[in-house]
Amino acid sequence: MKRSLVSLTLISTLFTPVAFAAPPRTPDQTVECEILVAGGGLAGVASAYEGLLAGKTVCLTEITDWVGGQISAQGTSALDERPTQRAKLLYPRGYIELRQRIERKYGELNPGDCWVSDSCFLPHDGDEILLSLLKDAAKKGKGKFKFFPATVIKELNTAQSGKIIDSAIAITHKPAKGAPPLNTEPLSKTITEAYTYANSSRFDKTIVRFVPAKPKKNSALAKSNAPNWYVVDATETGELVALADVPYRLGIDARSYLEPSSSSATSDPYCTQGFTYTFAMEETEEPQPQKMPPFYMQYSGYYSYELQRLASFPLVFTYRRIWSPDEGETISFGGVNFSAPVPKDISMQNWTWGNDYRPGTSADNLVYTRNQLQATKQLQPGQWMGGLRQESLRKAEEISQGYYYWLVAGTTDSQLGTGVKEPHPNHRFLAGLDSPMGTVHGLSKYPYMREGRRIIGRPSWGQPQGFTVWEIDISRRDYNDDYYKQTLSPDTYRRLKAALAGLETTAVISGAEPATKAMRRTRSTIFPDSVGIAHYAIDFHPCMVKSPPEAPGNIERPGERLGAGQAYPFQIPLRSMIPQKIDNMLVAGKSIATSHIAAAAYRVHSFEWSSGAAAGTTAAFSLERAIAPFQLVDQLPQQEPQLEALKRRLKENGNPTAFPDTSIFNENWEDWK
Known part of the structure; x- marks a missing residue:
């Protein structure tokens, strides 16, 4: 373990300030911002929302033409x-407003009558609702x-020896004349041109230069050397994290006392969670013609209901049903009660052994590692192309289209064998600009991402190698299991027990129980710099062992699901949002400093919003106080008065930073479902 910690420290010192090239022509426009947010997903929207309510000028970029990320594009x-x-509505104020606006839009919170959630709705409405929410926030807070x-974002320009981003160059694309x-086309066919300066037969480009707005005369900011704007990376894969070349991780972390359920003794950056192109399908009165895609047989050996208790088409269809104008009769399968599908019902499909694409090798991983970015020259000035493997995007689009055909016409099941899957031809694939996904091809505009680059926070109290939220910070797992005794080295196992004993039970603290018996924590770690909250299970969609993922007989990475399971309600520490090297960047969403296992819980909708609300509030607070975010936490565990002021602002604004009764003496977290 000591060697791996040292190596992380060495890696962080090898990341040098990045040199950036000028665009090939003078930018078409220069835009001033106090807060620049890259990525219009839920974390980005929440960052913008809080910045606008604080009266700031907020610039928001998004690769698609919809805001909302998970719930829209x-x-x-x-x-x-x-x-x-x-049940307790313990969410940030903006997320509560989102839920209320969904309910007002449809007259109910769950117009799809799905059973996976209390709210399933149409993606194009997610964009509409969030845009109106942002415009209202600007009006209410007098922001811009x-x-x-x-x-x-194509380039970042830095100053002060690389510590400050002083401008950003972006490319906006619109259809070329006659295009x-x-x-119209899926992302794999357009992504390269989106990141290219030159106009093309598809797109005309506008080059935009973002710069900080000038601080008001005689303000604290104008009189200080503090950053005069903030850049928030809320992209789905940590694009700015890679482009700025700050230290980060990808994929599996090495097994350690902090990450004892890791599937690997060494780190593996290529095994990230699967990503998914979703689509919508509608139930019809009559059978529809179903055309086999020309590539279907390449993927047919992959598709499956996965488990016998899930082997029901109506169950899968209604799982994420997003529109149901008429309620069907109540039926049951596998212990789940749900209303039967009826004509005009619309279902969104997102299924592990269906349209998940799960590469796990260096030959097909989607999110390029730093070495791969160097090999493809994307870290050279002006050469950034998004950091994704185009071929994996293309194959993910195909596997999703093939999955629809399997649902309606397939008769095989790769995991359950013959006699399980039956055709269901009374359905149609919904495509077109007026369809739920808003695309001519019918797939989502951008894949649903579960994992991207995760920053390594700055060296901190208790974590000199760089701050990270680890598995043992949130998991309910009982580490008294023989697996850990047999798999971990004696020294690592002792360190695990010591870590669990540190602040985990009042019995250990009072001396009523020896530390050696502290095998399971009774709550998540309480962080003094918590700026948000979330709760979800540690949920895995593991990578596959062989390349390509759809190879016949391929299996999930062994041991990846070991870390899965229930988590306690957890916190979002500010240290997890502050990257190394750059003082005016904050990270929101899935790229905060979490481990591979912790990230499997820190990725859902309310978490994204909470982290974004924290980023937007922290940026506004830092501008007003003329202080950099890292200065709010650099003296921990000593008292940080400015940090306490930030936390008070978050709480007063309706953005909780702790769950009720959070303390080391509260051991009643088992009741939280």
């Missing part, structure tokens, strides 16, 4: 929530909202 419009948190859809509209 990625098509995953089924809110992942836990029952207790939902500048939205740049179909826009990507088809946006969303």
Whole structure:
């Protein structure tokens, strides 16, 4: 373990300030911002929302033309929530407003009558609702909202020895004259041109230069050397994290006392969670013609209901049903009660052994590692192309289209054998600009991402190698299991027990129980710099062993699901949002400093919003106080008065930073479902 910690420290010192090239022509426009948010998903929207309510000028860029990420452009419009948190409505104020606006839009919170969530709805409505929410926030807070859809960040320019981002160059694309509209072709066919400066037969480009707005005369900011704007990376894969070349991780972390359920003794950056192109399908009165895609047989050996208790088409169809104008009769399968599908019902599909694409090798991983970025020259000035493997995007699009055909016409099941799958031809694939996904091809505009680059926070009290939220910080797992005694070295196992004993039970603290018996924590770690909350299970969609993922007989990475399971309600520490090297960047969403296992819980809708609300509030607070975010936490565990002021602001604004009765003496977290 000591060697791996040292190596992380060495890696962080090898990341040098990045040199950036000027664009090939003078930018077409220069735009001033106090807060620049890259990525219009839920974390990005929440960052913008809080910045606008604080009266700031907020610029928001988004690669698609919809805001909302998971609930819109990625098509995953089924809110992942836990029952207790939902019942108590312990969410940030903006997320509560989102839920209320969904309910007002439809007259109910769950117009799809799905059973995976209390709220399933149409993706295009997610975009509409969030845009109105942002415009209302700007009006209420007297902020300025500048939205740049179909826009990507191409370059970051730094000053002060690379510590400050002083400008950003972006490319906005729109259809060229005579070209088809946006969303005609899937992402794999357009992503390269989106990141290219030159106009093409598809797109005309506008080059935008983002710069900080000048601080008001005589303000504390104008009189200080503090950053005069903030850049928030809320992208789905940590694009700015890679582009700024700050230290980060990808994929599996090495097994350790902090990550004892890791599936590997060494780190593996290629095994990230699967990603998914969602689509919508409608139940019809009559059978529809179903055309086999020409590539179907390549993927046919992959598709499956996965488990016998899930081997029901009506069960799968209604799991994420997003529209149901008429309620069917109540039926049951596998212990689940749900209303039967009826004609005109619309279902969104997001299924592990269906349209998940799960590469796990260096030959097909989607999110490029730093070495791969160097090999493809994307870290050279002006060469950034998004950091994703185009071929894996293409194959993910194909596997999703093939999955629809399997659902309606397939008769095989790769995991359950013959005699399980039956055809269901009374359905049609919904495509077109007016379809739920808003695309001519019918797939989501961007894949639903479960994992991307995760920053390594700055060296901190208790974590000199760089701050990270680890598995043992949140998991309910009982580490007294023989697996850990047999798999971990004696020294590592002792360190695990010591870590669990540290602050985990009042019995250990009082001396009523020896530390050696502290094998299971009774709550998640309490962070003094918590700026948000979330709760979800540690949920895995593991990578596959062989390349390509759809190879016949391929299996999931052994041991990946060991870390899965229930988690206690957890916190979002500010240290997890502050990258190394750069002082005016904050990270929100899935790229905060979490381990591979912890990230499997820190990725759902309400978490994204909470982290984004924290980022937007922290940026506004830092501008007003003329202080950099890292200065709020650099003296921990000593008292940090400015940090306490930030936490008070979050709480007063309706953005909780702790669950009720959070303390080391509260051991009643087992009741949280």
